[in-house]
Amino acid sequence: MKNRFIYCSLSLIVLEIFFLTANCLAQTKALYVQSEDHLNKITLSLTGDGKLSYNVTRRNKTIIADSPLGLSCDDQDFTSGLSVVEVSTVQKTREQYELKVGNNKSVDHVLENRSITFKNGQGALMIIDLVAGKEGVAFRYRFQDGDKKARIIKDEITGFHIVQNSNGWMEPYDKAGDYTPGYEDFYLNVNSGDPIVNSRNPAVGWCMPALFNVNDKKSWVLIAESGTDGSYPGCHLQPDSKGGIYHIAFAEKDEKYTLPLANKEHAYPESNLPWVMPWRAIIIGDQAGDILLSTLITDLAPASKIEDTSWIEPGKAAWAWWSHPDDHSPEIYNEFTDLSASLGFKYTLFDAGWEKANRDGKIIDHAISKGIKPLVWGYSSEYFDPEKRKTRFKQLAGMGVKGVKIDFWCSDRQEVMAAIQSVFEDAAKEHLLVNLHGTTVPRGWQRTWPNYMTAEAILGTESYFYEPRFPEKAAEQNTVLPFTRNVAGPVDYTPFALTIRKFPRLNTAVHELATAMTYTSGIIHFADSKEVFDSLPVEVRNLFKGMPATWDKTEYIIAEPGKSIVLNRQKGVLNYIVGINGTNDKLPITLDLKKWGKGFSKFRLISEGKDQLMTFNVQTYSISSNWLYTLAPKGGFVIQFIN
Structure with missing residues (x-):
């Protein structure tokens, strides 16, 4: 009887070991x-x-x-x-x-x-x-x-x-x-x-x-x-x-x-x-x-933490700094507010130095009187302390400001990640949009905090002031960043920088125009002066007026990082094809415009003008199945489908 008990006990132990081993193996396989x-x-x-x-x-x-x-x-x-x-x-x-x-x-x-x-x-x-x-x-x-x-x-x-x-x-x-x-x-x-x-x-x-x-x-x-x-x-x-x-x-x-x-x-x-x-x-x-x-x-990323997002509106903004970096007069800010109004933009951005120009509310009141929503620049340290941040946001919202561009974070430390999350939250409480500069890349935050409209974390067009290698490499980078940085989240590239700066631009004017439609940003801050915008052909000005800041649907047609990118972009009834060449060589392409332009009979093509660096050519054509086109070196094009 004793031997039988020992035998049964050993059998149970063996079975237990077997099942534990089998379970472990099953889990390992899973x-x-x-x-x-x-x-x-x-x-x-x-x-x-x-x-x-x-x-x-x-x-x-x-x-x-x-x-x-x-x-x-x-x-x-x-x-x-x-x-x-x-x-x-x-x-x-x-x-x-x-x-x-x-x-x-x-x-x-x-x-x-x-x-x-x-x-x-x-x-x-x-x-x-x-x-x-x-x-x-x-x-x-x-x-x-x-x-x-x-x-x-x-x-x-x-x-x-x-x-x-x-x-x-x-x-x-x-x-x-x-x-x-x-x-x-x-x-x-x-x-x-x-x-x-x-x-x-x-x-x-x-x-x-x-x-x-x-x-x-x-x-x-x-x-x-x-x-x-x-x-x-x-x-x-x-x-x-x-x-x-x-x-x-x-x-x-x-x-x-x-x-x-x-x-x-x-x-x-x-x-x-x-x-x-x-x-x-x-x-x-x-x-x-x-x-x-x-x-x-x-x-x-976590789901949106903002219950009512109806106040969050993507849009476009005029911006004085790129063309007038040292002019902080009320007159220049008002001039760019008026430019926004003339182009049908929602926003105007007052960059560094705006506070002095806003004595007695001059530039903010002028923007509001024109139906333009003002965005203002600030230094990161002003928004790092919780109490100072909340007080500042309340003050700005009370002035009629609709968003903040907060600059010079320059750190990925844990304390900074925490502060950035609090910026989104505290800004949302005051119905303020957020644009971060000198900062880390987004990490899905635009879903969690939809008021996070855009961020720098990119070598953008200000580099024509600062980086000697930028002109040669800019076209290539514009065909790489949509597959890298812009996948992480919205990007404030500040497109359309035509005026020649310290390091002269090599991309064609149409290439620069097209970047506004290849990069994705909740607010597009357009570079350059009122004089440049005023000199544009009416069709190009109308493109700026109608161009969406964000999209309902995007499909890629050509996607070759470092070489070329061609996208189909749609917003409501608007339908575009936009392309850029990142190389120094001519690039022939063939597109089936009947496929991409269903429901339209014609298309307007914006391409390089006689002076490829500064001018545009605008032509209207009937839609064909096999449209042949050759992209200029560092060039681009924009197609708008029309009836």
């Missing part, structure tokens, strides 16, 4: 999630010593090769000795929303979600959330612990392994300085693993988003962040990418030149538990145009 269409998949793996990695595939072809995952904290280590505790079932979520600013107004995507819980050798838990959709995959770290204890992350070993022989476009991340980091460098054409060379300023890493052509040139991938809030710094990529593995890097501790930030021994992420960290987004497409149109970054 360490993945794939998109509803089964094209995109992210898979986690554990080594024998408990080190965690992941890979990403599309159609079972490698997009991101085996790459490290893990966090090293002040109190726990999650980089080795890990084991699987729990694997959730796959849950579907439907991200259905509208964007105030975007290539397409309405978004409706299904995401597959799975959460996997790991424990380390001390029994501490770390959760990794996985997401897969038709536009790519994403993951984030999460601590569920509810004891509210503080935790510091000393290192995030996350990497993105881009296999060798893949090329792409990456922007250097500048070392901290008087005006850096501000995401204002060139996107460089690189091969996976290349070192940083020829950056504008000393660089300490690479920016995100980062674009690569992978899978033997059959796929495109964009590495980005989404959902960063005040519990994490903005992140970039480390400069050392040997073997093509790009590791996450935190903001540098000395990124504090423009703000009243405390001196710190480090700038590590720090938060009380529970703690949800930003998404690492991996956008995937068969064509570069798929990347350009992706909304995965906003799909991952």
Whole structure:
């Protein structure tokens, strides 16, 4: 009887071990999630010593090769000795929303979600959330612990392994300085693993988003962040990418030149538990145009925190600074307000120095009397302290101001990410729109805070004043940035800069015009003087009057980063095709205008005039199936369909 009892007990133990082993194996096999269409998949793996990695595939072809995952904290280590505790079932979520600013107004995507819980050798838990959709995959770290204890992350070993022989476009991340980091460098054409060379300023890493052509040139991938809030710094990529593995890097501790930030021994992420960290987004497409149109970054971001958004209106603005940087007189501000009124714009922007010109409310009252909404410039330090910020916003709203352009953030530290979120929130309470300059890139914030209309974080047309290499590289950059920076969120490029500045422009006038319709921005701030606008042909002036600031629908026709871009843009009954050439060579193209201009009988073509740098040619034609056109070197065109 005793032997039988021992036998039964041993049998139960063996069965328990079997089922535990089987369950563990089953969970290990389930360490993945794939998109509803089964094209995109992210898979986690554990080594024998408990080190965690992941890979990403599309159609079972490698997009991101085996790459490290893990966090090293002040109190726990999650980089080795890990084991699987729990694997959730796959849950579907439907991200259905509208964007105030975007290539397409309405978004409706299904995401597959799975959460996997790991424990380390001390029994501490770390959760990794996985997401897969038709536009790519994403993951984030999460601590569920509810004891509210503080935790510091000393290192995030996350990497993105881009296999060798893949090329792409990456922007250097500048070392901290008087005006850096501000995401204002060139996107460089690189091969996976290349070192940083020829950056504008000393660089300490690479920016995100980062674009690569992978899978033997059959796929495109964009590495980005989404959902960063005040519990994490903005992140970039480390400069050392040997073997093509790009590791996450935190903001540098000395990124504090423009703000009243405390001196710190480090700038590590720090938060009380529970703690949800930003998404690492991996956008995937068969064509570069798929990347350009992706909304995965906003799909991952929290839903809008503004219940009534009826007061948030995209629009266009005249702007005096570019043509008159040293003139802060009331007369010049009023002149540009009048220019906005004459072109049917909603807004006028009063840049640095406006307060002196607004004595007794002169320039703001004049704008309001013309039916134009004033936007005003401010320095970031004025909006960093919570009480000062709220007081200032109330004051501006009381004056009739409708939006703020806040400049010189120049830091990705966690405190700055928190302050920026508070700017959006406090501005929304006063019905103020927000434009950030000298700043970090958006991270899906335009969905969460729809009053976030645009941001700089780009080497825009002010570079004709400051950067000797800009004229030669501008056309190329204009065919790269829509696939990189502008995917992250709205971009204040300040287009249409025709007047020749310190570093003379090489792009044609039509190329400069077309950038207003290839970049996406909730408020388009047009550069140049009243005299230039007054000299335009009536058809071009009418284009400015009718041109939308944001779009209902966008489709790509040609999408070749660094070479050319041609888009079909629609807003209500308005329908356009816009294209630019990023090269120094003539570029012949053929378009099926009957396909893109359904319901229209004619089209108006705006192309280069006799003086390609300064003038326009406007002609009207009947629509044909095979329209042949040759883009001028660094040139462009705009088609408006008409009846």
